[in-house]
Each structure stands twice: as C-alpha cells, then as structure tokens.
Amino acid sequence: MLIKSANxxxxxxxxxxxxxxxxARRQFLRTAAIAGVGFxxxxxxxxxxxxxxxxxxxxxxxxxxxxxxxxxxxxTDYESITSYNNFYEFGTGKQDPALYAKDFQxxxxxxxxxxxxxxxxxxxxxxxxxxxxxxxxxxRFRCVEAWSMVIPWVGLxxxxxxxxxxxxxxxxxxxxxxxxxxxRMSGQRRQVLEWPYREGLRMxxxxxxxxxxxxxxxxxxxxxxxxxxxxxxxPWKYGFKSIKSIVRISFTKDQPPTSWNMxxxxxxxxxxxxxxxxxxxxWSQAKERRxxxxxxxxxxxxxxxxxxxxxxxxxMDLNKFY
Amino acid sequence: MTQDKLIRRVLKPVVWVLCLGPLGGLAWLAYSxxxxxxxxxxLNRYLGEWALKFVIFALAITPLRGLxxxxxxxxxxxxxxxxxxxxxxxxxxxxVGLDQYFDWNAxxxxxxxxxxxxxxxxxAVILLALAVTSTKGMIKRIGGKNWNRLHKLVYLAAAAxxxxxxxxxxGVQLEPLMYGGAVLLLLGYRLVGYLKKRRRKSRLAVA
Numbered sequence: 001m002l003i004k005s006a007n008x009x010x011x012x013x014x015x016x017x018x019x020x021x022x023x024a025r026r027q028f029l030r031t032a033a034i035a036g037v038g039f040x041x042x043x044x045x046x047x048x049x050x051x052x053x054x055x056x057x058x059x060x061x062x063x064x065x066x067x068x069x070x071x072x073x074x075x076t077d078y079e080s081i082t083s084y085n086n087f088y089e090f091g092t093g094k095q096d097p098a099l100y101a102k103d104f105q106x107x108x109x110x111x112x113x114x115x116x117x118x119x120x121x122x123x124x125x126x127x128x129x130x131x132x133x134x135x136x137x138x139x140r141f142r143c144v145e146a147w148s149m150v151i152p153w154v155g156l157x158x159x160x161x162x163x164x165x166x167x168x169x170x171x172x173x174x175x176x177x178x179x180x181x182x183x184r185m186s187g188q189r190r191q192v193l194e195w196p197y198r199e200g201l202r203m204x205x206x207x208x209x210x211x212x213x214x215x216x217x218x219x220x221x222x223x224x225x226x227x228x229x230x231x232x233x234x235p236w237k238y239g240f241k242s243i244k245s246i247v248r249i250s251f252t253k254d255q256p257p258t259s260w261n262m263x264x265x266x267x268x269x270x271x272x273x274x275x276x277x278x279x280x281x282x283w284s285q286a287k288e289r290r291x292x293x294x295x296x297x298x299x300x301x302x303x304x305x306x307x308x309x310x311x312x313x314x315x316m317d318l319n320k321f322y
Numbered sequence: 323m324t325q326d327k328l329i330r331r332v333l334k335p336v337v338w339v340l341c342l343g344p345l346g347g348l349a350w351l352a353y354s355x356x357x358x359x360x361x362x363x364x365l366n367r368y369l370g371e372w373a374l375k376f377v378i379f380a381l382a383i384t385p386l387r388g389l390x391x392x393x394x395x396x397x398x399x400x401x402x403x404x405x406x407x408x409x410x411x412x413x414x415x416x417x418v419g420l421d422q423y424f425d426w427n428a429x430x431x432x433x434x435x436x437x438x439x440x441x442x443x444x445x446a447v448i449l450l451a452l453a454v455t456s457t458k459g460m461i462k463r464i465g466g467k468n469w470n471r472l473h474k475l476v477y478l479a480a481a482a483x484x485x486x487x488x489x490x491x492x493g494v495q496l497e498p499l500m501y502g503g504a505v506l507l508l509l510g511y512r513l514v515g516y517l518k519k520r521r522r523k524s525r526l527a528v529a
Contacts, residue, residue, distance in 0.1 A: 080359035092495050094358055145492075147360055192493045263493055282436050282489065284428065291359045295423055 054078075055220040058134055061154050066137040068152070075138065076149035078218050080291050085225045086143065087244055088192050089178060089185040097225035100186050106228035106245070115175075115251035118166030125229050129215060131164065132156040136219070137212055137233075142274045142303045144238035146296075148288045153233050154216030159207045167203065167251045175200040175256035176232060177248035193259050199232065199243035200256035200270070202312075210235055210308055213246075236305040238272045269322040273313070274303035278322050329397050337398055341405040344372045362420045369413035370442075374483045374501055376406035377449075381480055381508040388515070400456055403476070407453040410446050438489035445482035448475045477512075480505045 068075055087097040090104075109125040134154050142148045162174065180196035182188040188195050205211065212233040215222055222228040227244025234241050240260050250256070260268035267281050276286045276299040287296035302309050313321075323331075348368060351357055358364045380402040387395045422429050432439045452473055454460070461469050484505050488498035 076359075084359035088493070092491070092493075094360070094363075147363070190496065192495060260492075279435075282438055284431065284436075287428075289360065289362065294362075294420075 055216075055223055057220055058154050058216045061134045061136050061216075061219060064135045064137055066139065068138045068150070071138050071140070071150065073140070073150050074292075075152055076291050081149060081151055081217060082223045082225060084291065086145070086239065087187075087225055087227065089187045089195075089197065089245070090225065091187045092192060096187065098223075101224035104184055104224040104228070106222075106224055109229050109247075111230070111246060112248045113165055113250075114248070116168040116171035116253060117251040118168065119164070128161070128230070129156065132160055134215065135212075139210075139212075139233060139235040140300075140303050141233075141235065141239055141242075142288060142299065144240055144268070144272070144280065144285075146283060146285060146288045146299075147291055148299075149291050152218055153212055153214040154219060155212040155214035155233065157209060158211040158213050158232070159209065161213055162203075162206055165249070165251075170253050171251035172203055173200050173252045173254065173256055174203065174206040175248075175250040175252050176243045176246050177250075178243055179245045179247045193263055196247075197243060197259045198256065198262075199241055199258050200252075201232075201234065201241075202255075204312055205234070205309075208309060208312065210305060236273055236302040236309045238268075238274060240268070241272050271313075271318075271321050273309075273318065273322075274299060274301070275318060275322065276301060278319055325394060329394055334398070334401065337401060341376070341401070344368070344409070362416070365416050366413065366421055369409055369416055370487070371497075373406055373409035373413050374480075374487060376402055376409055377476070377480050377483055378501070378504050378508065380406055381476065381505065385508060385511040388511075403449075404453060404456060407449045410449050414446060438486050441482050441489065442486035445479045445486060448479040448482070452476060452479075477509055480509070 083098045084094050085097040086094070087101070090097040090100040107125060111123050111125065111128055112121075113123060114120045134156060136152055136154050138150060138152045140148060141151050158174075167174075176199045178195075178197035179185065180188065182195075201211070212235075214227075214231050214233045215229060217223075217226060222231065224245075227242075227246075230246050231244040232242045232246065241258075255270060258268075258270055260272075261270055274285075279285050285299055288299045289296050300306070348365070352361075380399055383395050383399040383402065387393060418424060418429060422432075433443050434440070452475065455464060455469065455472060464472065484498065484502040487501060491498055
C-alpha cells in the first residue's frame with residue numbers, strides 16, 4: 001500500500017542525497033568500471049532511489065546536541081538504511097528484512113517489564129513512550145561485519161525510561177528480548193539463532209546518556225525492517241547489541257545471556273564495544289566500509305564515542321572483555 | 323550431423339553462452355538497482371557463489387553420465403571446470419581490487435590469519451593448477467594417469483570452497499549447507515562406485 005501524507009510533494013532537506021554522498025557514488029561507479037568488473041554499472045546511470053513505504057511522521061521531535069553538523073559526517077540515505085538490514089527474524093539475506101517485513105504490523109504492541117523493578121507489568125507501546133519527549137540523534141552505526149552507516153534516529157534516552165520503571169538496588173543488568181512469533185516473523189521458522197533474540201546491557205551502560213530507545217528514523221516511525229516499533233540503539237557497540245522489536249525488558253542481578261554470545265562466545269562477547277584493535281576471529285575490525293563509499297575508512301575506538309563511554313570500562317582488559 | 327559435430331558446433335556454443343549468464347544477470351541487477359546498498363559485498367558473494375556452483379556443475383558430469391548413459395557429457399566437463407576457474411578469478415579480483423582496494427598488507431593478513439580466507443585461497447590455488455594443466459598439450463606432457471590423479475584435487479577444492487562459504491556466514495545458515503550437501507552427494511556417488519569396483523576386483527582375485 002502506498003501511504004501518502006498531505007504534502008507528499010514537499011521535499012525535505014533530509015530527502016536530498018547529500019552532494020558528497022552523490023559524488024562518492026559516482027566515484028564508486030567510475031572505479032568499478034575502471035576495475036573492469038563493473039560491467040554495465042559504470043555506463044548506466046544509478047537507479048533513482050524509490051520512495052516507497054515512507055512511514056508516518058513523528059510529531060514533536062526535539063533537536064539534541066547529536067546533530068549531523070556536530071558529527072560532521074554525511075547521513076546515510078533513507079533507502080540504504082531501510083533496504084540493507086541484518087534482522088534474521090525476517091531472513092538472513094541483507095534484503096530479506098525489507099522484503100519479508102512488508103506486511104508485519106507492529107501495532108498494537110506491548111512490552112513486558114519484569115525482574116528487579118518497582119513498576120513491573122505489561123505496558124502498551126503508547127503507555128511506555130507517551131510520558132517521554134522524543135529526540136533526534138544522529139549516530140554512527142557500526143556493524144560487526146565491518147560496514148557502517150550514519151543514521152538520524154528518533155527516540156528517548158533509555159536512562160529516562162529506566163528511571164521511570166524504577167530498578168531495585170540489586171538490579172545490575174537490563175535484559176531485552178525480541179518478539180518471538182514465527183507466524184509473523186518468517187525467519188524464525190528456522191533455528192539460525194536460538195529464538196527469541198536476546199541482548200543486554202550493564203546498568204551503567206543502560207544509563208549512559210548516549211543509549212537510546214529508538215522509535216523512528218529520518219523523523220518518521222521505524223520501518224518494520226529496522227525493528228519497529230521500538231528498538232535499542234547503543235552507538236559505541238557493534239550493531240547486533242542494538243536489539244530490535246523489543247517485547248520484554250528485564251532487570252536482573254546477573255549478566256543475562258545474549259544471542260550472538262550464545263551462538264559463538266569466541267566471536268561475540270557480552271560487551272562487544274567497537275574496537276579496531278580487537279579483531280573478530282574471522283575478519284579484521286580495523287577498517288569499515290561506510291555504506292555509499294568506495295574506500296574503507298579506519299574504525300574509531302568505541303565507534304568515535306570514546307570520550308563519552310571509555311570511563312565505563314576503566315580497569316577492564318578490553319581484549320578479554322570483548 | 324554426427325554427434326561430434328553436434329557437440330562442437332551447437333551444444334558447446336550454447337553451453338558457453340549459458341555459462342556467461344551470471345554476468346548478464348549481474349548487468350541486469352546493476353541496471354535495475356539490485357546490487358543492494360553495499361554493492362561490493364554483493365558482487366563478492368555473487369561471484370563466489372557462482373564459482374562454487376560451477377565446481378558443482380563440473381562434478382555433476384560423471385554421475386550424470388552414469389545415470390543417463392550418455393558418454394558425450396564428458397565433453398563438457400573441461401568447459402564447466404574452466405568457467406568455475408573464471409568465476410574464481412573474478413571473485414578474487416573483486417576481493418583484491420574492490421573490497422581491499424589493493425591493500426596487500428591487509429590481504430596478506432587475511433590470508434594468513436583468517437582461516438576462511440586461507441581455506442578459500444587453497445581452493446583457488448588448486449583450481450589454478452587444474453586450469454593451467456587442462457590443455458591437450460599438458461595432458462600429454464603429464465601423462466593420462468598422473469593427470470587423472472592431479473585432477474582428483476578438484477574434490478578437495480570443492481570441499482574447501484564449501485567450508486570457505488560456511489565459515490564466512492554468521493551462525494548456521496541454509497545456503498552453505500545446501501552447497502555442502504550437493505558436494506557431499508556428488509563425492510558420495512564416486513565413493514560408492516569406487517567401493518563397488520574394489521569389491522568386484524577382490525572377488526575376482528579370490529576366484
């Protein structure tokens with residue numbers, strides 16, 4: 001279904017591909033042609049990026065200090081962010097989530113809050129979100145597979161939500177779970193991972209001002225392939241920590257089991273902070289390919305958020321606690 | 323038309339063109355915007371998967387000949403094997419030239435430190451050896467028996483290719499298992515044939 005808003009013809013500045021990104025694409029196509037494996041790609045104009053499936057605009061989004069200008073890097077275009085996803089609940093191919101999440105209806109949605117917390121219960125999505133102001137935050141997003149994006153998220157600080165839910169003194173960790181519903185999430189019909197997808201943060205990581213509960217991107221509600229209706233965003237950690245389509249938030253005394261750690265503890269640690277000095281056993285993490293760019297760029301320590309988060313890990317051997 | 327002429331003038335050119343199909347598919351994907359937001363990764367995987375497919379096609383000739391009884395099938399084996407090598411070369415080129423952009427230091431670290439790349443390189447080197455010894459002159463020079471022995475290495479290359487693919491993916495994914503299953507089936511067919519032959523021989527020896 002094509003959803004048209006009242007002034008669909010108005011082009012927002014965010015819809016315009018930044019000039020430098022456009023140039024980078026042209027450069028990529030040229031180089032591909034020169035390399036002799038670009039075939040027709042070099043001579044045929046890049047396809048127009050379709051504007052299908054644009055979501056509902058979110059109201060009252062506040063600006064923050066985390067803007068594109070303060071970051072000084074170009075935004076990844078909407079089409080790439082919403083067509084190139086790792087979301088195994090909808091299939092293991094990069095294009096599978098956009099394809100198979102098309103009919104996924106994220107609402108109505110509810111989230112169970114349990115464990116060491118003063119206000120446990122089942123919260124509807126609206127009850128969970130409404131008391132909070134939505135903010136826009138432009139963050140780098142670094143996948144463990146060595147590609148990256150810059151994404152203008154919309155959401156609320158997880159710290160605010162945690163404070164409202166009231167963790168008890170012995171709550172040391174926050175655990176999250178993704179919806180487990182093979183009927184609606186076709187990728188869950190095969191045991192690629194042990195469903196439901198699980199993630200977790202130490203309490204101080206959850207309370208860090210950078211940690212975000214995202215409900216949108218590019219000023220609009222989250223598309224299903226990006227983890228609608230509510231997901232975590234932890235910008236200094238590899239992307240798989242930023243769990244999608246959350247249905248459960250648990251406050252625990254002990255470190256909770258996490259999905260990729262369960263699948264391969266040697267390759268994916270509980271912390272999984274972006275660390276160019278600590279290679280994945282199967283590939284280097286020193287560099288990354290920013291989507292839309294040809295040459296790889298060096299990966300930054302803590303994905304460029306070292307100043308904000310390094311203090312969380314003082315005294316820890318990050319080669320051991322990867 | 324004799325069968326020889328039919329194979330040389332009609333069937334071989336047709337198969338040759340079909341073998342270029344994946345490149346046509348790639349051109350179409352490039353034109354229609356199907357290369358994803360990360361075209362380099364897509365290209366790498368696409369070419370790698372087709373290389374593995376062609377190894378499997380070449381390995382399928384012997385069992386197919388056994389099942390159909392048509393000996394003419396053997397005439398296509400070298401063609402398919404060389405196309406497997408062709409796609410391996412493209413796969414390697416896109417890795418070296420696009421993914422790593424000729425960063426030889428990083429490439430060397432990959433080959434020596436990342437097991438799945440080491441395994442992939444072993445498969446590539448084997449296919450290189452098989453490709454350069456695939457001419458009539460080389461067969462003559464090496465001698466039929468030794469040549470046959472050398473080209474049995476394709477079994478190892480196929481297994482290494484599958485392992486390379488399996489190890490590259492995160493988690494246990496379906497596609498690498500499907501390729502692995504196909505190779506296992508094709509090698510199993512040969513093993514069964516070999517065991518049957520040996521039993522027949524030993525029975526003859528007893529008699």
